[in-house]
Amino acid sequence: QQQVKQSPQSLIVQKGGISIINCAYENTAFDYFPWYQQFPGKGPALLIAIRPDVSEKKEGRFTISFNKSAKQFSLHIMDSQPGDSATYFCAALDNYGQNFVFGPGTRLSVLP
Amino acid sequence: DTAVSQTPKYLVTQMGNDKSIKCEQNLGHDTMYWYKQDSKKFLKIMFSYNNKELIINETVPNRFSPKSPDKAHLNLHINSLELGDSAVYFCASSERGTGGAGAFFGQGTRLTVV
Numbered sequence: 001q002q003q004v005k006q007s008p009q010s011l012i013v014q015k016g017g018i019s020i021i022n023c024a025y026e027n028t029a030f031d032y033f034p035w036y037q038q039f040p041g042k043g044p045a046l047l048i049a050i051r052p053d054v055s056e057k058k059e060g061r062f063t064i065s066f067n068k069s070a071k072q073f074s075l076h077i078m079d080s081q082p083g084d085s086a087t088y089f090c091a092a093l094d095n096y097g098q099n100f101v102f103g104p105g106t107r108l109s110v111l112p
Numbered sequence: 113d114t115a116v117s118q119t120p121k122y123l124v125t126q127m128g129n130d131k132s133i134k135c136e137q138n139l140g141h142d143t144m145y146w147y148k149q150d151s152k153k154f155l156k157i158m159f160s161y162n163n164k165e166l167i168i169n170e171t172v173p174n175r176f177s178p179k180s181p182d183k184a185h186l187n188l189h190i191n192s193l194e195l196g197d198s199a200v201y202f203c204a205s206s207e208r209g210t211g212g213a214g215a216f217f218g219q220g221t222r223l224t225v226v
Contacts, residue, residue: 034214041216043116043202044155087153093213098167098208100145100215102155 004092006103011108015045019077023090026071030092034100035064035075038087047088048075080110115139118203118218125193126226133188133221135203141169143208144186145215146178149200158201161186162208193225 005024013019023033031032050057050064050073054091057064077084090103118135125131137144145168146158159178160168166178175191187201200222206215 016139032214034218038153043204043219046214046216049214089155098143098162099157099160100156100204100206105153105155107153 004090004101004103006090006106008106009104011105011109013080013108015080015112016080017110018081019080019084019108019110020074021071021088021090021108022074023103024070024072025092025094025101027094027101028071029094032093032100033064033066033073034091035062036089036091036102038089038105044089063080077108080108082110082112085110086110093099116203116205116216116218118201118221120221121219122210122222124224124226127193127195130189131193131223132190132202133203133223135186135188135218137184137203137205137216139205141207141215142183143206144180144183145204145206146186146188146205147202147217149202149220151199155202159186159188165169186215187190190223193223195212195225198223198225 035043035047038044039045047060048059052068061078066073087105087107089105091100116137143162145160161180164180177189180186200220202220203218204215
């Protein structure tokens, strides 16, 4: 129940395209869902996050879509750029705030 | 100013040695974590502390011992290092509860046991 599933494992997108990464969870105690971006040799950096009382959140080219009934959420990167090439992790935080559970990550490559 | 800083960034050591990794956060957060990232990039929680109190202790060998002298510091001591301990270790901090804004990570410590 503590698992967060993430797909695809890797993704190749042309510059200007849309990158979509999907995540799913089981634990209904999760109530905060951040996405992290990690470049090689760096720590994960918070990108965007959503709470389950909204269905969508947009920040610049990054959008989270959230489906509470299906327990699924996804990250959309519009107008993908080569600089977006990184590993992306979805995560979930339980409502006691004790632990961020991470998905296994998606390696995104944006071709110039 | 670095929000979450951990030292050292690289650590190469022989099997059987004891080593420590230090972590400090200047964000005023009340919760700190240690995560282990393996070669497949999977991030797994090891420990979580809230206001110096151990909250989460996942199935981690007791060779790993966290210590939190105050809520801004969480150090990780590893005894009798083994080859399988080689990984990147990340310290992170957050404000506990749903009012938080996510966890902030340090730059990581790449531990290589030879």
